Each structure stands twice: as C-alpha cells, then as structure tokens.
Amino acid sequence: MGFFLQLLVQGLSIGCLYGIAALGFVMIFKSSSVLNFAHGELLAIGAYIFFVITIWLNLPIYMAFIITFVGSFALGFLIERLFLRPMIGEALIEVVMLTVGLSAMFRGLLLVIFSGNTYVFSNFLPAWLNIRIGSLSISSVYTVTLIITIIFLAILGFFFKYSSQGIYMRSVADNQTAALSLGVNVRRVFALSWAIASIVCAISGIILGVINGVNVHAISRIGLKVFPVVILGGLESIGGAIIGGLFIGFLETFVSGYLSTSLRDVVAYVVLVIILMIKPYGLFGLVEIERV
Amino acid sequence: MENNTCLLINNISVVYHDVIQVLKGVSLEVKKGEIFSLLGSNGAGKTTTLRAVSGLLKPENGKVTEGSILFEEKSLHNQPPEYITRLGIIQVLEGRVPFKYLTVEENLRVGTATRWGKPYREDLDLVYHYFPRLKQLRNGLAGYLSGGELQMLVIGRALMAHPRLLLLDEPSLGLAPFLVKEIFDIVKRINEEQGTTIILVEQNANMALNIATYGYVMENGKIVMEGKAKDLKENPDVKEFYLGTTAKGVVKSYNEVKAYRRRKRWL
Ligand SMILES: Nc1ncnc2c1ncn2[C@@H]1O[C@H](COP(=O)(O)OP(=O)(O)OP(=O)(O)O)[C@@H](O)[C@H]1O
Numbered sequence: 001m002g003f004f005l006q007l008l009v010q011g012l013s014i015g016c017l018y019g020i021a022a023l024g025f026v027m028i029f030k031s032s033s034v035l036n037f038a039h040g041e042l043l044a045i046g047a048y049i050f051f052v053i054t055i056w057l058n059l060p061i062y063m064a065f066i067i068t069f070v071g072s073f074a075l076g077f078l079i080e081r082l083f084l085r086p087m088i089g090e091a092l093i094e095v096v097m098l099t100v101g102l103s104a105m106f107r108g109l110l111l112v113i114f115s116g117n118t119y120v121f122s123n124f125l126p127a128w129l130n131i132r133i134g135s136l137s138i139s140s141v142y143t144v145t146l147i148i149t150i151i152f153l154a155i156l157g158f159f160f161k162y163s164s165q166g167i168y169m170r171s172v173a174d175n176q177t178a179a180l181s182l183g184v185n186v187r188r189v190f191a192l193s194w195a196i197a198s199i200v201c202a203i204s205g206i207i208l209g210v211i212n213g214v215n216v217h218a219i220s221r222i223g224l225k226v227f228p229v230v231i232l233g234g235l236e237s238i239g240g241a242i243i244g245g246l247f248i249g250f251l252e253t254f255v256s257g258y259l260s261t262s263l264r265d266v267v268a269y270v271v272l273v274i275i276l277m278i279k280p281y282g283l284f285g286l287v288e289i290e291r292v
Numbered sequence: 293m294e295n296n297t298c299l300l301i302n303n304i305s306v307v308y309h310d311v312i313q314v315l316k317g318v319s320l321e322v323k324k325g326e327i328f329s330l331l332g333s334n335g336a337g338k339t340t341t342l343r344a345v346s347g348l349l350k351p352e353n354g355k356v357t358e359g360s361i362l363f364e365e366k367s368l369h370n371q372p373p374e375y376i377t378r379l380g381i382i383q384v385l386e387g388r389v390p391f392k393y394l395t396v397e398e399n400l401r402v403g404t405a406t407r408w409g410k411p412y413r414e415d416l417d418l419v420y421h422y423f424p425r426l427k428q429l430r431n432g433l434a435g436y437l438s439g440g441e442l443q444m445l446v447i448g449r450a451l452m453a454h455p456r457l458l459l460l461d462e463p464s465l466g467l468a469p470f471l472v473k474e475i476f477d478i479v480k481r482i483n484e485e486q487g488t489t490i491i492l493v494e495q496n497a498n499m500a501l502n503i504a505t506y507g508y509v510m511e512n513g514k515i516v517m518e519g520k521a522k523d524l525k526e527n528p529d530v531k532e533f534y535l536g537t538t539a540k541g542v543v544k545s546y547n548e549v550k551a552y553r554r555r556k557r558w559l
C-alpha cells in the first residue's frame with residue numbers, strides 16, 4: 001500500500017510536469033497553428049539558463065528564477081519574430097520543417113557550449129519539503145513540482161480568463177479574421193504565446209534538471225513526450241493537455257514501478273500509436289460548436 | 293473634400309490573388325453622422341468594398357490596385373487593420389462571426405483591443421443598454437446564441453471599440469422580419485445617439501432605405517446608381533430589382549440564405 005501511494009504521488013507530479021510542458025505546446029498551436037518540434041529544446045534551454053545562473057554565476061535562487069523567466073520570455077518572443085513571422089502564410093509542412101531545423105540548431109548550440117555532460121544542480125530545495133507520512137516518503141522534488149505546477153496553472157488560468165490580453169489571445173485562437181476586424185494585434189498575440197510557452201517550458205526544464213540532472217539529450221527527449229500527451233489530450237485543448245499529462249505521468253510511473261523501468265519510456269509511445277489508431281482527434285479534442 | 297465628409301473612396305480597383313478583379317473603379321462619399329446604404333445582389337462587390345476600407349483585404353489575399361481611400365483626410369490605402377481600427381473604423385463581418393468559445397461578455401471585451409488597458413465598464417453598460425438581452429446572456433458561450441442574439445453580439449462588440457465609422461455587412465440576413473426591424477431600430481438609435489457614421493450593406497433594400505439617408509447601388513464591381521434614400525425607394529429599377537416589387541406591386545419571394553463556410557486563414 002505504501003508503495004502504491006508512493007507511486008501515486010510520484011505519478012501525479014510527473015504528470016503535472018508533462019501537463020505544463022504540453023500546455024506550452026498547445027498554446028502555440030492554438031494561437032498560431034504552428035506545431036513546434038523544437039519544444040524539447042525550449043525545455044533544455046530553460047534548464048541551462050537556470051544552471052548557468054545558479055552554478056556558474058552563483059547567484060541566489062530567486063534571482064535565477066527571475067532571470068530564467070525573463071530570458072525565456074525574451075527568447076520565445078525572438079524566436080517568433082525572427083523565424084516564425086516571416087513564415088506566416090506558408091504551408092504547414094514548411095513551418096514544421098522550420099521548427100525541426102530550429103530544434104537541431106538549438107541542440108547543436110547547447111552541445112557546443114555545454115557538451116553532452118550531465119550537470120547536477122546543487123540541491124536548493126529546503127529539507128522541510130521532504131514529506132514523510134508513516135511509511136510514505138515523498139522527495140522534495142515531487143512536492144515542489146506539484147506546488148509549482150498548481151501555482152502556474154492558477155496564474156495562467158487567471159490570465160486567460162480575466163485579463164484583457166488573455167482574452168485577446170483566446171479570441172485569435174477562436175477566429176482570426178474576427179479578431180483582426182476588432183483591431184486585435186494578431187502578431188503580438190503570436191509573439192506573446194511563444195513567450196509564455198517558453199516560460200512554461202523553462203519551468204518544466206528546471207524541474208527535470210533537478211530530477212535527472214541537466215543534459216541536452218535527456219531533456220529534449222523528455223520534451224518530445226508532449227507529442228503523446230497532446231495526441232491524447234487533443235491538440236487544441238488546454239484542459240486536455242493537463243489530463244493527458246497526468247495520464248501519461250501515472251502510466252509511466254506505475255509501469256516502471258510494477259513492471260519494469262526499461263518499459264517506462266516506451267509506454268507513452270505505445271499509447272500514442274493506439275490512440276491515433278482508434279481516436280485520431282485525441283480523447284479530449286475540442287467539441288466543435290456547430291450552428292446551422 | 294468638404295469637411296463634413298467622413299469617408300471618400302475615389303475610383304478604387306480591387307484584385308484578389310493578383311488576378312481576379314472584383315472592383316472596377318468604385319467611388320463613393322459618406323457624410324459624417326449619417327447612415328449610408330450600399331445595396332446590390334450577390335457577388336456585386338459590397339463586402340469587398342468594406343474590406344478595402346477596413347484593411348481586411350490582405351488576409352483574403354486581395355489588394356487595392358488603384359484609386360484612393362481617405363478617412364478624415366488620412367489615407368487608408370492598403371493599411372493594416374491594426375492601424376485602421378485605431379482610427380475608429382470597425383467592420384462587422386458578414387455572417388455574424390462570434391468567438392464561439394468565449395462568453396458573451398468576453399466577446400464584448402475583445403472589442404476593447406484598440407484601446408487596451410483603458411477602462412471598459414461603462415462601454416459594457418452602454419452595450420447592455422442597447423441590447424438588454426445580451427446582459428442576461430453575458431456568462432453563456434457565444435457559440436450557443438441564436439441568430440438574432442448573435443447579430444446583437446457582433447454589433448455590440450463593435451460598439452465597444454468606440455467606432456466613428458461602423459461598417460455593417462448584411463445584418464438582416466436570414467433573420468425574421470420582426471428581429472430585422474428591432475435591430476435596424478437600434479442601429480438607427482446608435483447612429484443618432486452616439487453620432488456614429490454607418491455604412492449599411494444590405495440586400496434587404498427596403499429596410500435599409502428606411503433608416504439610411506443616402507444609398508448606393510452596386511452591380512458587378514461598379515456603382516450603378518446613387519441618390520437620396522427616399523428617391524431610390526421611388527426609383528422603378530430599384531423597386532423592380534431590389535425591393536422585390538414589380539410595377540404591379542407583386543412581392544417576389546427572395547429569402548436568400550447563404551451558407552458561410554470560412555476557411556481558417558493565415559494572416
Ligand atoms: N477572398 C476572395 N478571393 C477571391 N475572390 C473573392 C474573394 N472574396 C470575394 N471574391 C469574389 O469577389 C466578388 C465579389 O464578392 P463580394 O463578397 O464582395 O460580394 P458581395 O456583394 O458582398 O456579395 P454577397 O451579397 O453575396 O455577400 C465575387 O465574385 C466573389 O467570388
């Protein structure tokens with residue numbers, strides 16, 4: 001029973017992690033219809049910025065968070081401005097190829113700077129976050145993941161539901177022409193969704209770095225897990241991204257806990273294939289409102 | 293150009309996809325504070341004329357190739373919609389396009405995009421004053437509204453932007469006559485109480501000419517007739533073709549309801 005609970009908590013926080021990583025992906029897709037194959041690299045870049053600031057520059061943790069967030073925001077903005085904006089109006093496949101190119105480029109740059117070594121963060125998590133309840137012991141990483149994802153979901157939810165800019169962003173995802181007719185700055189919305197997505201990615205990247213160490217290949221491989229997650233959750237559904245993330249998180253944790261650790265990275269893709277065969281629009285794909 | 297001129301379109305030509313010429317030398321003048329009606333049958337180029345003014349040609353891959361468009365002495369020639377909407381020109385799209393997954397109130401809030409960050413409470417109250425029905429529906433998803441409610445929503449949403457020139461594209465289409473009357477009455481009130489200049493594109497010439505002061509009739513990308521609304525209503529050609537009454541006074545049935553299938557478009 002203790003083991004089961006342990007896996008449950010672990011699965012929950014890994015699932016939250018996948019969920020917010022997928023959220024970034026869905027945001028970009030919803031607003032600008034771009035499938036971002038460089039998603040994993042965005043996670044890795046976030047983790048590296050954080051690593052450089054805490055370990056190489058030895059700045060305090062709160063500074064590291066602020067700088068990483070500001071840096072990621074700027075990076076997302078720049079990627080949109082420099083690479084995606086000139087591609088507006090091009091065919092989907094060309095835009096996809098561009099993001100594949102970006103992925104290779106970012107990965108190459110990270111390898112040049114940091115090589116393929118795995119770096120470890122010094123453990124900056126306070127000890128009281130290690131929770132013990134009877135035989136159940138939860139490592140601080142998992143508690144923190146859970147807390148951070150919940151805080152972030154709340155902030156994002158609040159932003160999209162109540163702030164004017166959030167509502168403009170949703171209007172563009174809903175109907176671009178109508179948004180244009182009311183003077184919504186659609187290009188700004190695209191840039192902003194990249195910027196916010198890239199912050200969300202940085203958070204996932206930092207957490208992954210704490211769990212597994214910082215390594216380009218490892219983090220970007222996990223970044224690619226957004227594909228099974230969003231296929232499960234539906235490409236256009238924010239709620240679906242979270243549920244899909246939780247599902248894959250639980251699945252992986254339980255499979256590696258009860259069956260075999262080596263199956264861990266495979267199950268997500270097995271699910272991906274099965275889902276695509278039986279329900280191509282994802283389990284939680286947006287229900288189209290149709291009026292005649 | 294007299295100083296009570298709001299919009300002056302001079303001899304414009306519009307081409308889609310670089311090859312399909314749709315407008316061939318359209319000129320028209322709209323006076324401040326009045327309702328002008330633009331009439332014509334399907335495919336005459338009414339929507340295209342509005343798009344040329346609002347800047348929404350570009351997303352459709354269309355261009356103004358000749359002529360000039362002046363709004364209060366500022367040139368709108370091939371300007372982007374972000375610029376044109378900020379001057380106070382708002383086009384209400386044909387076919388009542390809501391943001392389906394946003395609530396009614398959120399839809400209205402999108403109308404504040406041209407003045408992001410400014411207070412909007414009073415504007416919401418103004419819209420709810422003209423359309424009390426929207427207030428009741430304000431927390432419901434726009435995707436589930438009926439046709440009449442949607443028409444109120446899209447006009448209200450445009451009103452949120454403080455329009456100085458409102459371009460209404462076929463608001464009556466497919467609505468029951470009593471609703472058309474209700475909506476046209478409100479449009480008239482908005483014009484009188486807010487001082488908003490309005491271009492009303494319609495196939496329902498009868499209703500349109502009742503509230504407009506002046507009218508233009510389009511055919512095949514050209515203006516073929518123009519005049520004071522009351523004169524146009526008496527004109528035998530207009531009677532025959534647009535008011536649906538022949539010389540003998542027989543009412544023809546034409547309840548054309550178009551299906552709008554819109555591709556998802558890139559910018
Ligand atoms: N995006 C487009 N690309 C190519 N051709 C277009 C486009 N939009 C309109 N047209 C063409 O331009 C012509 C005029 O269309 P427009 O929509 O301006 O007419 P309209 O007077 O508004 O007609 P309706 O009453 O049916 O709305 C039509 O022949 C139409 O096929």
Ligand SMILES: [Mg+2]
Nearest residue numbers: 338339340386
């Ligand atoms: Mg039209």
